[in-house]
Structures are given as C-alpha cells and as structure tokens.
Amino acid sequence: MKRIALLLLAVATVAGVVASTAHPSRRADEEAAPVFGIKIFPGYRDWRLISVAHEAGNLNDLRAILGNDVATKAYREGKLPFPDGTVIARIAWSYVPSEENNKAFGREQSFVPGPAPDWYLQFMVKDSKKYAATGGWGFAQFDKDGKPADEAKHKTCFPCHEPAKAHDFVFTRYAP
Amino acid sequence: MKRIALLLLAVATVAGVVASTAHPSRRADEEAAPVFGIKIFPGYRDWRLISVAHEAGNLNDLRAILGNDVATKAYREGKLPFPDGTVIARIAWSYVPSEENNKAFGREQSFVPGPAPDWYLQFMVKDSKKYAATGGWGFAQFDKDGKPADEAKHKTCFPCHEPAKAHDFVFTRYAP
Numbered sequence: 001m002k003r004i005a006l007l008l009l010a011v012a013t014v015a016g017v018v019a020s021t022a023h024p025s026r027r028a029d030e031e032a033a034p035v036f037g038i039k040i041f042p043g044y045r046d047w048r049l050i051s052v053a054h055e056a057g058n059l060n061d062l063r064a065i066l067g068n069d070v071a072t073k074a075y076r077e078g079k080l081p082f083p084d085g086t087v088i089a090r091i092a093w094s095y096v097p098s099e100e101n102n103k104a105f106g107r108e109q110s111f112v113p114g115p116a117p118d119w120y121l122q123f124m125v126k127d128s129k130k131y132a133a134t135g136g137w138g139f140a141q142f143d144k145d146g147k148p149a150d151e152a153k154h155k156t157c158f159p160c161h162e163p164a165k166a167h168d169f170v171f172t173r174y175a176p
Numbered sequence: 177m178k179r180i181a182l183l184l185l186a187v188a189t190v191a192g193v194v195a196s197t198a199h200p201s202r203r204a205d206e207e208a209a210p211v212f213g214i215k216i217f218p219g220y221r222d223w224r225l226i227s228v229a230h231e232a233g234n235l236n237d238l239r240a241i242l243g244n245d246v247a248t249k250a251y252r253e254g255k256l257p258f259p260d261g262t263v264i265a266r267i268a269w270s271y272v273p274s275e276e277n278n279k280a281f282g283r284e285q286s287f288v289p290g291p292a293p294d295w296y297l298q299f300m301v302k303d304s305k306k307y308a309a310t311g312g313w314g315f316a317q318f319d320k321d322g323k324p325a326d327e328a329k330h331k332t333c334f335p336c337h338e339p340a341k342a343h344d345f346v347f348t349r350y351a352p
Contacts, residue, residue: 045225052228052240054271057285064228064240064351093351095230101347104339109233113351144352163280171277175240175269175289176320 033148036138038125044089048072051175061092062113065172081168086126092119116144134158135169209324212314214301220265224248227351237268238289241348257344262302268295292320310334311345
C-alpha cells in the first residue's frame with residue numbers, strides 16, 4: 001500500500017509540474033508588478049471594450065483597451081476625473097498581415113493580431129490616495145506569461161502619461 | 177381647455193421630433209436589414225472582445241469584433257462549426273492619427289478610431305436551419321444611425337465570406 005501511495009504521489013507531482021509548465025501564467029499571475037504593486041486582474045479579458053488602436057513605428061502593434069465596470073460607466077458618462085476603482089486594461093498584439101483576408105479582399109489590406117509583444121498587458125488603476133504622487137494612477141505591465149516588467153520600466157509610465165493631464169492622464173477616448 | 181390640449185399636443189409633437197432627431201438610432205434600431213431580416217442586437221456593445229483589426233486600402237478603418245456568450249465560448253474552446261445562437265458583431269471606425277498620442281510619443285505613430293463609416297456595424301448570426309443556403313449564417317450591416325444597408329449590399333456578404341469556409345465562413349480568429 002505504501003509503495004502504491006508513493007507511486008501515486010510521484011505521478012501526481014509529475015502531472016502537477018506538466019500542468020504548471022503548460023500554463024505558466026497560472027503561477028506568474030500571482031506576481032505583483034514593481035513600484036505600484038499591481039497584480040493581473042482576474043477576468044479582465046471579459047471586460048467591456050473602450051477602444052482600439054494601432055501603434056506604428058517601433059511598437060508596431062494592434063491594441064484593445066478594456067474597462068472594468070467603474071471605468072466603462074465613467075467613460076460612457078464622460079465623467080472626469082475617473083473615480084477611484086477605475087481599472088483600464090490594455091492588451092497589445094503584434095501587427096501582422098492576414099494572408100487569408102487579403103486573398104478574400106483581392107489585395108494587401110488586412111492587418112490582424114499576431115504574437116504577443118513583451119508589452120502584452122498593461123493596467124491603469126485609479127486610487128487617488130494610494131497613488132497620489134502619480135496623478136492618482138497606478139500602472140503595471142506584464143508579458144504574455146504574466147511576468148511583470150522591471151522597476152525601471154514602471155518608472156517611465158507616469159512621465160509618459162503626463163501630457164494627457166487634461167483627460168486625467170488617460171490617452172484613450174471611448175469609441176462609440 | 178381644448179386650446180390648451182392642442183397646444184400641449186403641438187409642444188409634445190415638436191419635442192418628439194427634436195428627440196428623434198437627436199437620437200435617430202432609437203427608431204432606426206427597430207428596422208430589420210434586408211435579405212436575412214436581422215435587427216441590431218440590444219446590448220451588443222457590452223459583448224466580449226474577440227479581436228481587433230486594421231483594414232487599409234479603400235476601407236481604411238480600425239475595427240473591433242465582439243461576440244455574444246455563445247460566440248465567445250465557442251471561440252475560447254476552439255469549437256467549429258460555431259453553434260446555433262452564435263452572434264458576432266463587428267464595429268468599424270475610420271482610421272485617423274492621434275495628434276495627442278503622437279505628441280507624447282514624440283513621433284507620428286498612433287492611429288485611433290475616428291468618425292463612423294457607412295459600414296459601421298455588422299452582425300453574423302448562426303442559425304443552421306434558417307440560413308442553410310448561406311452556410312448557416314445570416315448577415316446584416318447598419319450605419320451609425322441604425323439604418324440598414326440595401327439588399328444589393330447584403331447579397332455580397334456570403335460570397336465574400338466563402339473563402340473562409342474552413343473556419344466556418346468566419347475570418348476573425350480569437351486574439352488571446
């Protein structure tokens with residue numbers, strides 16, 4: 001009996017390692033990003049669409065901006081500044097041509113999401129007390145495996161968002 | 177009393193006209209698109225994000241593809257063909273540069289949603305019996321005021337989607 005129990009334990013352990021290798025984000029999701037201490041928000045992929053964008057140049061990505069309930073309500077009502085509890089998620093995918101779509105259109109015109117870049121996932125979290133020194137916003141960036149970007153990277157977030165002060169430091173407008 | 181009643185009626189009528197001019201889509205939403213008889217689905221703007229795209233060329237738009245619960249589940253599970261009840265919504269906005277974002281980035285690289293083009297809103301609706309002649313899909317297109325495109329336009333939908341037969345006539349893949 002003891003041998004069978006040990007064997008089962010060994011099998012279970014191996015299975016556990018395989019499962020966590022197949023889904024690295026399940027563990028990495030638990031890691032908080034530096035500076036603002038923000039973790040990946042569970043269920044963010046189900047949030048409502050705020051807008052989309054294409055960043056050309058070095059980024060060369062297609063992106064979607066999603067909002068939690070507080071963010072979506074504030075956006076739709078045009079409320080500024082965004083209330084505490086607002087969370088905005090930004091997902092980016094590399095910008096690649098779609099051969100299949102181009103064939104249907106009969107020309108090279110269709111660009112779709114490709115592999116995830118290092119800046120795959122970002123969050124802006126409004127907490128006017130906790131993040132008072134950065135306009136009331138906390139920032140976080142994660143790669144597709146849920147690994148946060150480093151401290152130096154996170155220190156660039158707020159300076160870059162400062163030009164959008166008139167829109168509460170948020171660049172994205174609501175796409176109706 | 178009769179005069180007051182008439183006056184109130186006149187005021188109410190004028191107010192009604194003003195209201196419907198300010199919100200034309202409230203009435204137009206009721207109009208079914210020709211050929212497949214599909215109306216705008218209430219609440220589609222709250223559906224989950226399936227993917228995003230940029231169509232260059234004559235269309236020159238940025239688009240978001242949203243799915244109802246049935247569509248989202250099928251996409252996430254990689255289920256083909258899509259089950260009956262699947263509804264996919266496609267919203268398009270004209271592709272315009274963002275001066276504000278470009279200023280922050282220090283270069284011309286940011287493109288965001290602008291005014292709605294005539295092909296603002298499209299739906300694909302799966303009903304394998306009702307739409308058996310067109311691969312099980314019904315199609316509909318509306319402008320931003322909720323006015324459906326004409327019959328000739330709707331007759332181009334399925335022929336254009338035929339090259340995507342191997343993916344159940346749907347071009348869009350899920351963006352993870």
